Every structure is written in structure tokens, then in C-alpha cells.
Amino acid sequence: MGIARMAAAGLALTIGLAAQAGAKELRLSHQFAVGDLRHKVAEMIAQDVAAADVDLSIRIFPASSLFKANDQYMPLSRGQLDMTLLPLSYAGGQQPVYNLTLFPGLIKSHEHARRVNDSEFMQELETVLNDDDITTLARGYLAGGFASVDGCVTHPDDVKGRTVRAAGKGFEEMLAAAGASIASMPSSENYNAMQQKILQALNTSSSSFVSFRLYEIVDCYTPATDEALWFMYQPVLINKTTFDDLTPEQQQALRDASARAEDWYAEEAAKEDAASVEVFRNAGVEIAEMTEEDRQAWLDLAQESSFAIFAREVPDGQRWLDLATSVE
Numbered sequence: 001m002g003i004a005r006m007a008a009a010g011l012a013l014t015i016g017l018a019a020q021a022g023a024k025e026l027r028l029s030h031q032f033a034v035g036d037l038r039h040k041v042a043e044m045i046a047q048d049v050a051a052a053d054v055d056l057s058i059r060i061f062p063a064s065s066l067f068k069a070n071d072q073y074m075p076l077s078r079g080q081l082d083m084t085l086l087p088l089s090y091a092g093g094q095q096p097v098y099n100l101t102l103f104p105g106l107i108k109s110h111e112h113a114r115r116v117n118d119s120e121f122m123q124e125l126e127t128v129l130n131d132d133d134i135t136t137l138a139r140g141y142l143a144g145g146f147a148s149v150d151g152c153v154t155h156p157d158d159v160k161g162r163t164v165r166a167a168g169k170g171f172e173e174m175l176a177a178a179g180a181s182i183a184s185m186p187s188s189e190n191y192n193a194m195q196q197k198i199l200q201a202l203n204t205s206s207s208s209f210v211s212f213r214l215y216e217i218v219d220c221y222t223p224a225t226d227e228a229l230w231f232m233y234q235p236v237l238i239n240k241t242t243f244d245d246l247t248p249e250q251q252q253a254l255r256d257a258s259a260r261a262e263d264w265y266a267e268e269a270a271k272e273d274a275a276s277v278e279v280f281r282n283a284g285v286e287i288a289e290m291t292e293e294d295r296q297a298w299l300d301l302a303q304e305s306s307f308a309i310f311a312r313e314v315p316d317g318q319r320w321l322d323l324a325t326s327v328e
Contacts, residue, residue: 023055024250026242028083031069031188034062036211037272038085038234041138041265045236048257056250058083069186076239077132083238089168090186095128096314100324102168103310104302105295107231110270112327113141121323135243137258138236140265143224143273145290147209147280148201149194152220152288156301158201165190165202167232170306174298177305187212194218203230206276207269215283222288223280224273229290229298236261 028046032038039062046058061067067075067084073091075081089102100106100121107113116122117139126136146153153159160179166172172182183199187208193199195217202214206224209215224230236258243251281287311318 023057024246026056026058026082026238027061027066028058028085028236029061029064029066029072029081030085031064031072031186032062032085032208033211037142037207037265037268038140040268041140041236041261042085044261044264045138045254045257048260049253052249052253052257054247054249054253056246056253064188069188073132076237077134079133079239079241081239082242083137083236085234085236087167087187087232087234089170089232092169095132096310097125097128097320099169099310099314100320101125101233102231103170103324104174104306105229105299106324107141107143109226109228110141110143110266113231113269114266116324116327117141119323119327121320121327124320124323129237130240133240134237135240136235137238137254138262138265139233140235140262140269141231141233142205142207142269143228144203144205144209144230144232145224145228146201146203146222147214147218147220147285148222149217149219150200152286153201153222154288154290154294156297162200163198165193165199165204167203170302170310171203171230173306173309174302177301190214191217205230205232205234206272210272210276210279215280215285218280218285220286220288221277221280222290223277225289228273229295 028042030038030042042060046060049056049058067081070090072081072084072086073094076084088098092099107116129135156178159175162180163183164175164180165183165185166175176182183193185193187204190202190204191212191214277287307321311321
């Protein structure tokens with residue numbers, strides 16, 4: 001090989017290595033199993049970003065393999081983690097207003113959830129996230145219900161004297177007002193806790209009921225139906241500084257991928273409720289349904305407990321409640 005050709009080959013290799021070195025990898029952490037809907041949302045974003053060919057990739061760490069479920073928000077805020085798909089109420093200890101994203105009866109249906117996602121309430125939540133150096137890429141609400149052993153849960157009287165997991169402070173306050181003892185833990189710990197008889201009942205999403213195989217150990221399932229009480233906001237988040245440091249092409253690829261994933265997330269979330277019923281029924285679990293009267297009993301109790309406590313104890317709490325409940 002001639003000197004000129006060798007020089008050209010060396011230059012091409014140098015440019016190739018420089019381009020490779022300039023590629024950016026983002027780390028995305030979540031608590032969910034690989035087959036879970038939320039993991040599929042993360043995968044969809046990662047695949048679309050890779051296909052955009054903008055020297056950006058996303059490496060997903062599922063099942064709490066990088067950070068534990070409750071330990072993701074602060075690393076994200078500090079730039080120690082790039083991305084997460086997180087039940088936002090898990091960070092209610094850092095920002096009490098996040099507790100409204102899992103509040104009894106606040107979301108009425110999947111269609112209502114979409115309207116809430118586009119509301120002034122969510123716009124103001126975004127400013128709180130931004131102040132913690134976090135921004136939202138894809139929004140999503142999932143419905144859920146109850147599962148239990150030794151009797152079904154449809155009415156507040158059904159939890160009296162039982163130990164229940166609820167996931168969010170608003171639900172915990174409501175359940176405590178109904179006479180339940182509260183055990184707080186992420187959904188990834190529900191199976192072991194119920195298997196060890198720590199829990200007699202629990203709330204979680206339709207997706208988590210299936211992906212964490214709770215149908216193997218419960219006696220009764222009260223799914224999300226037209227009278228659903230439990231909806232939880234679970235967005236895809238990114239550290240804001242990390243996002244701002246991406247090239248315009250990388251930012252656009254991430255926005256485009258996230259918009260597509262958000263639409264799919266909403267469509268699939270609505271299907272998860274009915275699908276979960278079939279899984280539990282096929283496993284021989286009793287299926288119970290909450291009536292309109294049952295739901296109203298829960299809502300009345302929530303007004304006396306969760307809503308009153310939030311308005312009283314959270315700074316500007318009543319204004320936040322008014323914002324969150326103003327969406328028709």
C-alpha cells in the first residue's frame with residue numbers, strides 16, 4: 001500500500017473512531033419485568049431512537065437491576081441516571097404534589113386520563129419536575145384494582161383489620177380511614193410480601209398484577225372496570241440537563257420516538273384491564289366487581305381523609321386539588 005493510501009486509510013479509521021467515540025448512550029432504569037407493558041414502552045423508544053441513526057442509543061436496565069424502584073428519582077434529578085419510567089407518586093416524599101398522580105377517583109377512565117395528560121394540571125407538574133432538573137418524554141396512566149386473600153375487596157368495610165399495600169399516600173390515607181393497616185412497598189415486592197403473609201390485600205396496576213404473577217397466590221381479584229378507583233401516572237422521564245446537552249437531531253429523535261410510544265402506551269393501557277381479568281380467571285382466581293355504590297363509598301371516605309389531608313398539609317394544596325379535579 002502506498003504512503004498516500006495508507007495515510008487516507010489511517011485518516012478514515014481515525015474519523016470512524018471519532019464518530020464512534022462521539023456516540024451517546026443513555027441509561028434507562030425501571031422496576032418492571034421484561035414482558036411488562038412499561039418495558040415495551042421503553043424498548044419502543046430505544047428502538048426508534050436507534051433507527052433514527054443520530055449517534056444516540058438507550059440501554060435499558062429492567063427489574064430494578066440498576067436502581068431499586070424507590071431509589072430512581074433522586075439519581076435522575078442529580079444526573080446520575082439519564083432516564084427512567086417511574087410511577088411518579090413514588091417520589092411523593094421529595095415533592096408532595098406528586099401524590100396527586102395516584103389519588104382515589106381522581107382519574108375516572110382511560111379517556112379521562114388522556115385529557116388530564118393534556119391539562120393545565122400536568123403543565124404545572126412539569127414545572128415542578130423541571131425545577132428538579134427533570135423533564136417528561138412520554139406520559140401514561142395505568143388503571144388498577146385490588147387483589148386479596150381470604151375474601152374479596154370491593155367496599156371500604158372489606159379492608160378493616162387487614163394489612164393492605166396501596167402504592168400512594170392518598171390511597172394509604174383512605175385505606176387507613178377504612179380501618180386497614182398499611183404496608184408501603186413498590187409493586188416489585190408485592191409477590192413476596194403476600195406469599196409471606198405480610199399482606200392480605202393490595203392495590204397495583206392491571207399490568208403489574210400480571211407481569212408480577214400475582215394470580216399465582218391470590219384468592220380474589222377486583223379489576224379495573226367502569227367503576228375503577230385506581231389510576232396511576234407512570235411517565236418516561238429524562239434528566240433535563242442530559243436532554244439539553246444532546247444535539248438538536250438527537251433531541252428530535254427522542255421526542256419523535258417518545259410521542260409514538262406515548263400514543264401506543266395509552267392504547268395498550270386500556271387493553272390491559274380486560275386482559276388481566278382473563279389471566280386471573282384462567283388461573284382459577286375469583287373475580288369480583290365494584291358497584292357504583294361501592295365506588296361512591298370509597299370516594300366519600302377519600303374526601304374525608306386523603307383530600308382533606310392534602311388540602312391541609314401540602315403547600316398550596318387546595319389549589320393543586322382544584323387544578324387536578326377541574327378536568328372534565
